[in-house]
Amino acid sequence: MSQTSPPASLLRESALRTLSLEQAAIGALMSRLDEEFDHACRLMLDCQGRVIVTGMGKSGHIAGKIAATLASTGTPAFFVHPGEASHGDLGMITRGDVVLALSNSGETAEVTALLPLLKRLGTPLISMTGRPGSTLARHADAHLNSAVEREACPHDLAPTSSTTAALALGDALAVALLEARGFTAEDFALSHPGGTLGKRLLLTVQDLMHSGDRLPLVTLGSPLRDALIEITRQGLGFTCVVDQQGRLAGVYTDGDLRRTLDQHHDLRDLTVDEVMTRPGKRISPQVLAAEAVRLMEDSRITALAVVDDQQRPIGALHMHDLLASGVI
Template sequence: MVNQNQWRQWGCKVIDIEKAALEHLYQFVDSDAFSQACELILQCKGKVIVMGMGKSGHIGNKISATLASTGTPAFFVHPGEASHGDLGALAKEDIILAISNSGESSEILTLLPVIQRMGVPVIAITGKPESNMAKLAKIHLCIQVPEEACPLGLAPTSSTTATLVMGDALAVALLQAKGFTQDDFALSHPGGSLGRKLLLKVSDVMHQDDRLPCVPHDICITEALYEISKKGLGMTAVVDANQCLVGIFTDGDLRRVIDAEVNLRTTPIEQVMTKNCVTTTAGILAAQALQVMESKNINGLIVVNEQQQPIGALNMLDMVKAGVI
C-alpha cells in the first residue's frame, strides 16, 4: 500500500524534473532562432497556423489560443485533417508553427512538401535538432529536455511543459513588441468575468435618472430615509440649490444618528450627512470603482459629472450582479 509520504515524493520529483527542464530551456530562448521566429511572426501579414499530433496537438491548441488572444491571429489545424482538405485554410501570407517532440511526426512531414511549394515558412518546435522537421523548417526552436518526468520515459511530461512555455514565450514577446494593451486584450475577451472587468464602465453599472437616490440638503432625516428606502441602495446623495453634491447619507450614518438620539423629523439632513464624500466618474472602469470602494472601506459611490452634480450611484451589490467581483 502506498503511504502519504510516497505520494508526496513522487509528486515533488515530477516538479523537480520539470523545473530542470525549464532551466534547460533558457538556452534555446536566449538564441538567434527564437529572435528570428519572433521577427518572422511579427512581420506575418496572415495567420499563424499551429499543428501537432497527440499531446503536441493539445499543447498546440493552447499555444494558438494564447497567440490569438494576445494580438497574433492564430488557429490550430489538426495535421490528420489537414491532409484531407483542411489545408485549404492555408494562405501564402501565413506561417506554420509545427510541433513534434520527436520531429518525426509523419502526419506533419507528409504536409511539408505542399506547404513549402506554396512558399509558406515553417517554424518547427521539436526536441531533436537533427530531426527531419527541424532540418526542413525555415526556423527550428529546440525544446530538448534532460529527461521526461515519467519514470518510464514514455509519457510526454517535461517535453510538453517545455513546449507550452516556449509557446508562451513567443506569444508574450510578440505582445510586447506590438504594444498590445489591456484595452486590446478586452476586445478579444468580451465574455466571462475577465471581459466584464476589462470592458464594463461605471456608466454601464450605475443607477441613474429615476433610480438615482438624491435629496435636497434642507429636508429632514425622515424624508431622506424615504428616498433611501424607495431607491434601495442604502444611501442617498445630498445636493444644494444648484444640484451640486454636498454630501452623502448612508445606512451607517443612520446608525450613528440613532445612537446619538437625534430627532429624525426635525433635524435637516445636512447636519448629519457625510461631507466631502468619495465620488467617481461615469467613464472609468467598474473594476477601478470597485478598487476605490475596497481601499476606502465603503459600500457605495456617488457618480458625478464635471460640475460635481450627481448623475448616478452604485454599490457593492451592483458589482456582484455585474460580475465585476
C-alpha cells in the same frame, strides 16, 4: 483481488518528483532564449495572414492550446492537424500565413511530410523541437529549442516534461507578441465576451448604475429626516447631497446614520449638512465596473455616487448591482 493503495507520502513524493522535473524543464528554457526566439516573433508580427499551429499526438494537443492562446491575445491563429493537412486540409494554409510546427523529436512523419508543400508555398516555418539537429529544425526559418533533460515519466517515455516545456514556450511567444502589439485588457475582452471574464472587462459603471428616478438625492440644508426618507425610498444605503449648482457636496450613508445616533441624542433639528460625509466617494460613468469594485473594496463601502465632468450626480452604483451582473 484488490490492491493496497500506496501510502499517501509515496504518492506525494512521486508528485513532487514530477513537479521538480517539470520545473527544471521550464527553467532550462530561459538560458536557451536567443535570436531565434526574436526571429520567430518577428515572423509572426509581420504575418499578413494567420499563424497555423500544428503537431501530432501529445504535441498536437499542446499546439491546439498554443493556437487558442495566440488567437485570444491578438495574434490570429488556429490549429491544423498535420495528418489531415496531407489529405486536403493543407488548403487552409495560404502564402500569407506562418506555420508553427511542434515535434519533440523533430522527425514526426506527419509533420515533416508538410515541409515540401510549405516550401513550395513559400510559407515561413517556425519549428519547436527538442532536437536542434532534427529534420524539422534544420528546414525551419526559425527554430525554438524546447529540449528537456528527461521526461517526468519514470521510464523517460511518456511526454510530460517535454509537453510542459513546449506549452510554456508557447505562452512565452503569445505574451511577447501581446506586449509587442500593445494588446490591452479591452482588446482581450472583445474576444471573451461571454461569461464572467467578458463582463469584468467590458461593463462600465454607466451600464450598471441607477439613474433618473432611481438616483437618491437631497440638497444641502435638507432636514436629516428627508435624507433618511430618501435612503429608505431608493434602498441603496445612501443618498447624494448636492449644492445649489447641483454638484455633489457629500453623501449620507447607513454608516453615517449609526455614527449620528451615537453622537446625537435628538435628531429632529439636525440637517444633513451637519452629519454627512464630505466630499464622498465618487466615480465617472465611463470607468470599468471592475475598477468600481476595487474602489469600493479599498474604501470599505457598498455604494458610489456617479458624477459627470461638472461633479453633478447622474447615477448611483451599489455592490449588489456588481454581484448581480457577474462582475464579482
